[in-house]
Amino acid sequence: MRGPAVRLSVIGVEGRLAALHRELEACRVCPKMLGPVVHGPAVPSRILLIGQAPGPREGRLGRPFAWTAGRTLFRWFEAALGVGEDEFRRRVYMSAVARCFPGKARGGGDRKPDPEEILRCRTHLAREVEILEPRLILPVGALAVEQVLGHRGPLAAVIGEVRRARYHGVDADVLCLPHPSGASTWHRTEPGISLLGRALRLLAEHPEISRAFAGASPAASPGSPLPR
Numbered sequence: 001m002r003g004p005a006v007r008l009s010v011i012g013v014e015g016r017l018a019a020l021h022r023e024l025e026a027c028r029v030c031p032k033m034l035g036p037v038v039h040g041p042a043v044p045s046r047i048l049l050i051g052q053a054p055g056p057r058e059g060r061l062g063r064p065f066a067w068t069a070g071r072t073l074f075r076w077f078e079a080a081l082g083v084g085e086d087e088f089r090r091r092v093y094m095s096a097v098a099r100c101f102p103g104k105a106r107g108g109g110d111r112k113p114d115p116e117e118i119l120r121c122r123t124h125l126a127r128e129v130e131i132l133e134p135r136l137i138l139p140v141g142a143l144a145v146e147q148v149l150g151h152r153g154p155l156a157a158v159i160g161e162v163r164r165a166r167y168h169g170v171d172a173d174v175l176c177l178p179h180p181s182g183a184s185t186w187h188r189t190e191p192g193i194s195l196l197g198r199a200l201r202l203l204a205e206h207p208e209i210s211r212a213f214a215g216a217s218p219a220a221s222p223g224s225p226l227p228r
């Protein structure tokens with residue numbers, strides 16, 4: 001009896017996520033957002049990764065972290081976990097603070113979603129948390145860290161440790177990562193290099209990672225060693 005019941009609950013989660021994705025795809029409530037809406041597949045995972053917002057290429061490619069920042073992010077995961085991008089996407093639910101490309105900022109770089117946009121898109125994120133009940137949350141970048149932990153100070157104060165937090169009514173471990181954008185120097189200079197290395201080691205040791213990646217195919221080519 002246990003097998004079919006578990007299978008049914010997984011189907012239930014996938015179905016609810018798929019229904020949410022259909023609503024998301026129709027969402028046009030933010031007038032300044034250029035869009036389109038970007039989301040990953042309906043993965044019934046207990047690990048929730050939260051980025052900032054899609055960039056200009058993700059809409060065409062149809063998945064989050066599909067361009068250069070994503071390449072860096074998946075290189076980190078490959079080095080830490082020994083799994084490639086496809087395997088990671090199959091086993092971790094990838095979300096974001098905002099789901100539409102916000103356009104470019106005046107000084108160059110992507111515009112950060114504004115507080116009203118974050119508030120509107122939070123309803124989608126809250127429903128994902130309700131459906132998935134994550135045990136491990138990975139906020140990527142300062143904006144996602146602020147949303148999950150309420151932390152607005154230096155990233156160095158939160159990266160390189162696992163915190164326990166209640167997020168949209170669900171208690172979970174929170175492991176923060178810097179944004180992998182090429183425009184950021186944080187993860188390429190000290191203390192960012194060492195703190196990122198520590199965070200990735202903690203990630204690799206986390207029991208939820210062992211559960212999620214049990215039986216995963218190893219990456220085709222081993223990643224670069226973790227920063228020490």
Ligand code: SF4
Pocket residue numbers: 024027028029030033037098099100117120121
């Ligand atoms: S950013 Fe979120 S709330 Fe705003 S239009 Fe896009 S999907 Fe809708």
